[in-house]
Every structure is written in structure tokens, then in C-alpha cells.
């Protein structure tokens with residue numbers, strides 16, 4: 001396990017320089033696109049209020065790709081009708097997903113990877129219409145329960161080269177795939193540890209903007225709280241995926257979600273919204289919210 | 303020598319095609335097409351001629367086994383086949399091979415469906431899931447309500463080229479067709495598996511109408527539990 005540690009230390013040194021002030025959580029996600037100060041390729045930058053069209057319509061392109069409401073996420077239309085992310089490592093697929101290459105007007109090529117909602121709960125939540133995932137280019141994300149890195153790879157695409165994803169996975173078997181994937185993606189830092197013991201990897205992880213948790217354990221709320229107390233900045237956000245029968249297979253899914261939300265509220269989390277993941281998963285939900293929000297929240301007003 | 307001959311430029315003769323005003327007659331027949339057609343015609347003619355002669359010279363008192371073994375059913379000539387060409391085991395084997403083939407087709411169809419659904423996310427259709435917001439107080443709830451009302455779901459693609467729209471629609475059509483096919487194949491598979499089970503050993507009986515728990519149009523069987531050792 002010496003390998004991920006080394007990489008992480010290197011990343012730690014670069015961390016303070018990446019912090020930037022523009023990360024005030026916004027009440028509405030709609031207006032984020034094309035905000036002044038958001039670094040973006042000139043060609044990709046949209047005027048506020050207008051729609052960004054990324055492909056030449058007249059060219060022989062067989063696919064059209066457009067930016068999604070969530071920054072860093074895209075939609076491809078053509079033979080596909082799919083959610084996708086811009087591939088950070090063009091030419092490489094992670095889990096055999098389809099890649100889509102698009103030629104821009106200036107002749108440069110951009111590659112996207114289709115984000116399979118049947119294999120990634122975050123994609124299912126986005127398709128389910130979640131208002132905000134609180135991840136965007138430049139975000140620092142702690143990902144608990146990374147498995148072989150299917151979703152992690154898309155989050156890595158999403159946050160881009162200026163962001164970081166700390167991916168915690170417990171099982172060494174899935175961890176091997178995760179480490180292999182991270183070898184090609186410099187913004188992913190794999191950590192093969194138990195998420196119940198954040199003290200073990202506290203040296204590797206800096207403060208993060210968002211924690212995404214998909215550990216599928218009965219005590220997942222506690223695991224999330226523990227990690228948040230170590231790494232999540234005040235006013236940061238969390239996204240947690242809840243699989244109802246992993247927590248209590250006798251109660252109804254709705255009851256399980258409600259009880260999990262209660263548990264989160266007891267741990268200084270402020271749940272904001274919840275989407276179920278039909279038709280991609282059954283009896284699954286994603287809860288999104290904020291952490292340690294000041295008493296009278298100025299969030300909505302800003 | 304032939305290579306030398308090939309070096310000399312020769313004129314390429316183009317084939318004449320059917321004139322436009324005679325299009326309705328189909329392709330223009332060339333001599334070599336005619337030869338094929340004529341040969342086939344004469345062959346049939348000769349065959350018919352031979353049969354006619356045979357019928358004319360037939361002895362009406364002669365006995366043929368075909369008189370007993372075959373007959374015409376509704377105008378169609380049928381030969382009575384051998385009653386038990388295959389043994390029971392052979393039949394079972396053939397059936398299981400058929401089932402195996404159907405199963406293989408089901409699996410391959412499912413693979414294709416999976417591959418298609420991985421890239422077809424029904425972005426424009428109505429969502430079937432539930433979206434819940436958590437509000438702290440009445441005021442917060444009001445704010446959320448006013449904000450979510452203006453949310454028009456996913457960004458719609460304006461001025462999407464017709465070509466792209468058609469491509470997407472074709473993909474969805476293919477997915478639908480494959481789903482139907484997989485469903486039909488599964489039905490066939492279940493029926494075949496049932497028949498095979500019925501042919502195997504084991505005590506069973508057909509349930510009466512009033513014994514069936516969930517009503518179906520198909521017959522329902524019940525096997526006697528047997529101790530396996």
C-alpha cells in the first residue's frame with residue numbers, strides 16, 4: 001500500500017494552492033453555467049442565460065453534446081441519448097463504457113464517456129432530477145465506498161484536473177481496480193482503508209467540499225458523520241446513497257429513508273432534498289444536504 | 303502472352319439497360335439470362351412429359367405399396383411416415399438442444415438490451431421517481447416551492463437537427479423491438495421447458511379448474527414430492 005500513500009502526499013502539498021474563493025454554495029443550480037471567474041476553455045464558455053452548444057451542427061457530426069444543468073456533466077444525443085462526462089484520459093474506458101468523440105468547430109476533438117445510470121447511483125440521481133450535486137470542476141470530493149472506481153472515474157472527469165477525489169475503499173480486491181484506474185487519473189487518490197476509521201487516513205486527506213457516501217452498510221450514517229467531522233468543511237455538502245434493504249430489510253423503503261434522514265439530522269447534517277433512483281435501482285434513494293450550517297442560514301439568500 | 307494482351311487498351315462495352323418507358327417490365331433480359339430460363343423451362347417440360355408417359359402406360363391391375371402408405375389429405379399428397387423414427391431418449395435430447403438454442407438467443411438478446419440501455423437514458427421522458435425537499439420552517443418551504451416551480455426539468459435541446467433526432471428515435475425503436483423479442487423468446491422457452499418436464503419420469507397430475515390458485519389459460523400440473531436418495 002505504499003503506492004497510494006506516496007501519491008497522496010504529493011497531492012497534499014498542492015492542496016492549499018487550489019483553494020479558491022468562488023465556492024460559495026448557491027441556492028439555485030440553474031445559474032452556475034458561464035459565471036465569470038469559472039475557468040473554462042474559451043470555446044466552451046457560454047454567455048449567461050444562453051445555451052452552450054459544443055458541437056458543429058453543420059459538420060458531419062453524428063452526435064450533439066450539450067452541457068447539462070450540473071456543471072461538468074454533459075448530454076449526448078445521436079445514436080445515444082445519454083448522460084456523459086468529458087473524458088480526462090482520452091482513448092481510455094474504465095468499465096467498458098461507450099466513448100463518444102466530438103469534433104469542435106475549430107477542429108479540436110473532445111472525448112466523452114457515457115455515464116451508465118444502471119451502474120452508478122450518482123448518475124441515476126442526476127437523471128432523477130436532483131437539484132444540486134455540489135460537485136463541479138475544481139471541487140474536492142471524498143468518496144466513501146469507491147468499489148472498483150466506476151462512479152469515481154466519472155466524478156474525476158467532473159471535477160477535472162483542478163479538483164481532487166479521495167476514494168476510500170475497504171475491500172482490497174475492488175481496491176486493486178481502483179488503484180489501477182487512479183494510476184491514469186492524477187486527480188484520484190485511492191485509499192484502501194476502512195471508512196469507519198478515518199483517523200487512519202487523516203494524513204492523506206485534506207479538507208473537502210463534498211462527501212459522497214455509497215458504502216451500503218447499516219451504520220452508513222455514522223460512517224458519514226465520522227468522516228465529515230474529520231474532513232468536511234463547515235457549510236460543505238454531502239450526498240449519500242441509501243439502499244433500503246441494506247439497512248433494514250423488514251421495513252418499507254420509505255420508512256428506512258425517513259429514519260436515515262433522522263439519523264443524519266442528529267449528526268449536524270441538514271438534508272435538503274431526496275430523490276429515489278427509479279427506474280435504475282429499486283428501493284434506493286440519494287439524500288443531498290449541507291453540513292454544519294450556521295443557525296440562520298444565509299445559503300438561500302446568497 | 304495474356305498479360306501482354308491486357309496491356310493493350312480495350313474498349314469497355316457497357317451493358318444496355320431497360321429503357322425508361324419499359325421500366326414496368328423489370329430488368330432487361332440478356333441472352334445469357336434467356337439461356338438459363340429456357341433450359342429450366344425445357345427441363346420441366348421433359349419431366350412432365352415423362353410422367354405423362356408413365357401414367358399412360360400404367361397397368362391398372364398392378365399393386366403398389368404406396369397405394370396403402372400414402373394418400374391425399376385436403377388435396378395435399380402425404381406419405382405416412384414411420385411412426386417411431388426416434389427413441390424417447392433421442393427425442394428428449396433433440397428437445398433439450400432446441401431449448402439450449404432458445405436459451406442462447408435469450409441471453410444474447412439480453413446482452414444487447416443491456417448495451418442499449420447503457421446509452422439510452424430516456425432523457426426527455428417523464429421521470430418515474432420521487433423527489434422530496436426538506437424545509438426547516440414555513441418560510442423555507444415557500445421558498446423551495448417557488449424555486450422548484452420554475453425548474454423545467456432537463457435542458458431541452460433546441461434546434462436539434464432532424465438527422466440526429468432520427469438516429470435517436472431509431473435507437474429507441476431497436477431497444478423496444480429487442481425487448482419484445484426477448485419477451486417472446488422467454489415465453490417460448492418456458493413452454494418448451496414445461497413440455498420437457500412433462501416428458502420426464504415422476505408422478506404428476508393435471509390440476510382441476512377449482513384447484514388452481516392463480517388462474518391461467520394454460521394447464522397446471524402438480525408433481526408428487528419424491529424422496530431423492
Ligand SMILES: C[S@@+](CC[C@H](N)C(=O)[O-])C[C@H]1O[C@@H](n2cnc3c(N)ncnc32)[C@H](O)[C@@H]1O
Pocket residue numbers: 119120121144145146147148149150151152168169170171174193194195196214215216217
Ligand atoms: C455499493 S458499492 C459502491 C459502488 C460504487 N459507489 C460505484 O458506484 O461504483 C459499496 C462499496 O463499499 C465498500 N465498503 C463497505 N463498507 C466499507 C467501509 N467500512 N469502508 C470502506 N468501504 C466500504 C464495499 O467494499 C463496496 O465495494
